[in-house]
Amino acid sequence: MLDKSELARYERQILIPGWSKSGQEKLKKAKVLVAGVGGLGSAILTYLAVAGVGRIKIIDGDKVELSNLNRQVLHSDKDIGRDKVDSAKEKLEVLNPQINVEAIKETIDENNVFDILGDYLIVDAMDNLPARFLLNKVAVKKKLPLFHGAVYGFEGRATTVVPGKTACLRCLYQGVIPGKIPVVGVTPAIIGCIQASEVLKYILGIGELLTDRLLIYDGLSMKFSEVRLKRDPNCCECR
Amino acid sequence: MMNVTIKISSLFRKFTDGQEFVKVTGNNTVECLHELEARFPKIKRWLYDKQGNLRPQIWFFVNGQKISADDLTKPLNDGDELFFVLAISGG
Numbered sequence: 001m002l003d004k005s006e007l008a009r010y011e012r013q014i015l016i017p018g019w020s021k022s023g024q025e026k027l028k029k030a031k032v033l034v035a036g037v038g039g040l041g042s043a044i045l046t047y048l049a050v051a052g053v054g055r056i057k058i059i060d061g062d063k064v065e066l067s068n069l070n071r072q073v074l075h076s077d078k079d080i081g082r083d084k085v086d087s088a089k090e091k092l093e094v095l096n097p098q099i100n101v102e103a104i105k106e107t108i109d110e111n112n113v114f115d116i117l118g119d120y121l122i123v124d125a126m127d128n129l130p131a132r133f134l135l136n137k138v139a140v141k142k143k144l145p146l147f148h149g150a151v152y153g154f155e156g157r158a159t160t161v162v163p164g165k166t167a168c169l170r171c172l173y174q175g176v177i178p179g180k181i182p183v184v185g186v187t188p189a190i191i192g193c194i195q196a197s198e199v200l201k202y203i204l205g206i207g208e209l210l211t212d213r214l215l216i217y218d219g220l221s222m223k224f225s226e227v228r229l230k231r232d233p234n235c236c237e238c239r
Numbered sequence: 240m241m242n243v244t245i246k247i248s249s250l251f252r253k254f255t256d257g258q259e260f261v262k263v264t265g266n267n268t269v270e271c272l273h274e275l276e277a278r279f280p281k282i283k284r285w286l287y288d289k290q291g292n293l294r295p296q297i298w299f300f301v302n303g304q305k306i307s308a309d310d311l312t313k314p315l316n317d318g319d320e321l322f323f324v325l326a327i328s329g330g
Contacts (some may be wrong), residue, residue, distance in 0.1 A: 005265065035320055036330050038330045039243045039329075039330060040330045041330070071324075079281035109303050125330050126328075126330050127329055127330035128330075130288065130327045131327065149330070150328050150329060150330065151329040151330065152248070152250065152325070152327035152328075152329050153249075153326065154244055154249065155248070155249050157327065159322075171328075172298070173326055173328075174295035174326070174330065175295055175296050175326065176296055176326045176327060176328045177294070177296050177325065177326075181328070183329050188329075188330065214305075215273075216324065217249070218248070218249040219249075219253075220249045221249060221259065226303070226328060227300045227303045227304070227305060227322065228300075228304045228305065230305060230312075231302070232307070
């Protein structure tokens with residue numbers, strides 16, 4: 001049940017058709033893991049927190065650096081040197097004291113990923129492909145949805161994976177070209193908000209998900225386009 | 240030969256003088272790429288690895304549908320749109 005202050009806090013979104021108090025209660029009971037507290041993670045976490053997702057788990061093994069601050073808006077100068085998960089948890093609890101945030105300072109690997117992810121919905125806010133593949137592996141094995149986003153400069157992408165029904169990340173990716181990735185903060189902010197929107201819609205059961213669709217954001221020409229994906233019958237992960 | 244429009248994603252437009260759409264002729268994706276490379280040679284090193292193979296990090300779409308490596312030599316139709324993007328992973 002939602003208490004009086006929760007009803008007041010979420011009043012405007014409860015007005016959205018298909019949302020209602022029961023939808024807000026679904027959010028309160030929901031469990032979402034956000035892997036990565038960088039540029040994407042900052043936007044995703046901010047909006048999942050203020051929307052009232054009841055249990056949020058965040059995982060990141062890095063510490064805040066000065067070069068993060070052009071895009072990772074959950075951190076600021078005074079956080080430099082702190083664990084990113086601690087910095088993020090502190091901000092999120094200020095943004096919404098009525099949710100539970102669990103911070104895990106670890107780098108995910110083959111040995112810990114299944115235990116850490118548990119039965120949480122998975123949001124992919126990582127900055128490297130091997131880690132994304134680990135999340136995808138757990139999502140496919142446990143049949144948990146995976147909300148994917150990636151950025152490069154002014155360009156971003158997003159798609160939603162529902163294992164057993166849609167293409168997975170392994171159907172899509174055969175590697176990325178190595179090197180330092182250029183990025184401006186507005187790009188992960190936009191893509192992160194799209195990922196957060198997907199999570200909310202999934203939990204609420206409203207709207208149309210980005211399943212088997214890749215949304216491509218081109219910030220330079222300010223255009224969104226979309227292409228269709230399909231499962232790879234020879235996929236090493238989900239076939 | 241089919242008339243095909245190649246849509247150039249933002250990351251590659253610096254190699255096509257800023258053009259978002261380039262019209263080429265070819266019977267399949269590989270042939271269309273050859274014409275694109277001939278007109279904009281700098282794009283080549285992004286499309287192919289050192290062995291001259293198309294990079295697996297490039298995703299190809301025909302009329303908005305992702306195609307596999309096996310489809311690159313399949314016939315295209317007149318008026319088709321070919322689109323390719325670089326796989327990215329920044330967060």
